[in-house]
Amino acid sequence: MPDxxxxxxxxxxxxxxxxxxxxxSPHTLRMYRMSVESFLKFCDEQQLPxxxxxxxxxxxxxALVERQPSTVRLRLTVLKLFARWLATEEGFxxxxxxxxxxxxxxxRAVPDLSENEVRRMVKACDGAEMRDKRxxxxxxxxxxxxxxxxxxxxxxxxxxxxxxxxxHVRRGKGGKGRRVKFSPGAAAMLDRYLRxxxxxxxxxxxxxxxxxxxxxxSYAGLASTLKARAEAAEVVGFHPHRLRHTAAVRWxxxxxxxxxxxxxxxxGSLSMLDRYVKTASDQLAGEEFDRLDLGLGDL
Numbered sequence: 001m002p003d004x005x006x007x008x009x010x011x012x013x014x015x016x017x018x019x020x021x022x023x024x025s026p027h028t029l030r031m032y033r034m035s036v037e038s039f040l041k042f043c044d045e046q047q048l049p050x051x052x053x054x055x056x057x058x059x060x061x062x063a064l065v066e067r068q069p070s071t072v073r074l075r076l077t078v079l080k081l082f083a084r085w086l087a088t089e090e091g092f093x094x095x096x097x098x099x100x101x102x103x104x105x106x107x108r109a110v111p112d113l114s115e116n117e118v119r120r121m122v123k124a125c126d127g128a129e130m131r132d133k134r135x136x137x138x139x140x141x142x143x144x145x146x147x148x149x150x151x152x153x154x155x156x157x158x159x160x161x162x163x164x165x166x167x168h169v170r171r172g173k174g175g176k177g178r179r180v181k182f183s184p185g186a187a188a189m190l191d192r193y194l195r196x197x198x199x200x201x202x203x204x205x206x207x208x209x210x211x212x213x214x215x216x217x218s219y220a221g222l223a224s225t226l227k228a229r230a231e232a233a234e235v236v237g238f239h240p241h242r243l244r245h246t247a248a249v250r251w252x253x254x255x256x257x258x259x260x261x262x263x264x265x266x267x268g269s270l271s272m273l274d275r276y277v278k279t280a281s282d283q284l285a286g287e288e289f290d291r292l293d294l295g296l297g298d299l
Contacts, residue, residue, distance in 0.1 A: 006090060008050050012036045015085050025171065027150040027219075035078035052083055054096035061100075073102045112246040113235065118143050120233035121226075130196040134210060134217075135225055137189040139243070141167075145180045146247030146265045149219055149240050155209040157194070162187045169266065178266055 016029055024032075042060045043050045057079055064072045079097060086092035113121075118139070125136035142152060151169045159168040165187050170177050198205060208216035223240055230238035244265070251261045261267075 006052075006086065006092065008036070008040060008052060011086060011090070012040075012082070014089075015082060018085075023171075025150060031074065032078050032081070035075045036082055038075065039079060052079065052086070052092070052097055054100060057097055057100055061103075069103045076100060076102050111237070111242060112249040113143070113238075113242055117233070117235045118246065121229050121235055121238075124229045124232040130193070130200050131225070133189070133193040133196045135229055137186070137193040138210065138222070139226070139229070140186045140189050141182055142240070142243035143246050143250070144182050144186055146244045146251075147180065148244065148266070149222060151266070153210060153217055153219060153222060157197075157206055157209050160190060160194075160209060162191055162194075176266065176268075178263070180264060 012033065016033060019029060019032065039052075039057070039060050040050055042048075042063060043056065046059070048056055048059075057076070061072055061076060064075065080094075080100075083092065083094035083097040087094040122136055122139050125132050125139065127133075138152065141147065145167070147169070154171065155167060155169075159170065161167070165182050165184055167180050167182065168177065169180060194205075197211060201207070201211065210217040210222075212218070212221050214221075226240055227238055248261060248265060251264065252258070
């Protein structure tokens with residue numbers, strides 16, 4: 001079938017149906033849809049044919065020049081996956097698109113939150129409302145466990161063992177499950193929230209762990225409520241993923257092993273861990289410099 005006959009919007013819908021049948025996570029499906037739709041929107045804005053050609057994809061990536069390299073790489077990765085699927089399903093020539101090289105990622109230190117910033121955000125959640133107790137439990141749990149936002153939001157009440165201080169991530173990144181420990185202090189905060197939750201939903205002890213007036217808490221709801229807590233605590237530049245960074249750095253600074261952290265956080269390779277190790281190493285080096293008192297200011 002000639003490539004010009006392909007309706008990419010229609011093919012995107014078919015691709016997403018197949019991915020859903022393969023049990024890809026809702027977050028992955030959203031990212032895939034967003035990437036292809038942004039490419040189609042670019043074609044329309046530039047009055048270009050909606051064709052997945054090497055030249056058009058390169059022009060699309062060039063238009064993302066002000067975005068983070070990681071965002072550009074994600075868009076390209078999705079378009080390559082889409083092209084590869086089109087090759088299998090429709091005989092599309094994917095080789096030109098697959099030959100496009102992704103931009104290099106900056107190896108910048110990952111910013112974490114200080115202990116003081118975390119405590120200020122937790123303090124900002126003091127209150128008697130269910131939302132206050134929910135947000136406090138979420139903050140402490142994320143800072144301790146480093147759960148991905150999608151993993152946190154997918155938790156059900158039955159995935160939490162308060163007495164054993166362990167939660168069950170049923171489907172993490174790559175479809176892998178794992179059990180994650182948390183502290184007795186976090187268990188106490190979860191217990192307070194769960195008691196408030198049972199009052200709100202008429203005694204129900206099943207269903208989504210984190211709820212909002214609209215049902216299961218969404219990522220938009222999570223980001224909005226935590227950013228409001230950060231603003232109240234005067235924490236600048238907050239976004240939810242910084243809590244994952246914070247948990248990793250706290251683990252390493254406390255002497256935890258890289259192998260243990262990989263299992264705890266759900267990483268399958270050392271590539272991502274290297275960025276967190278760099279942040280922790282930089283901080284430890286600074287602390288050691290102060291302890292060694294190597295200054296020459298009195299000369």
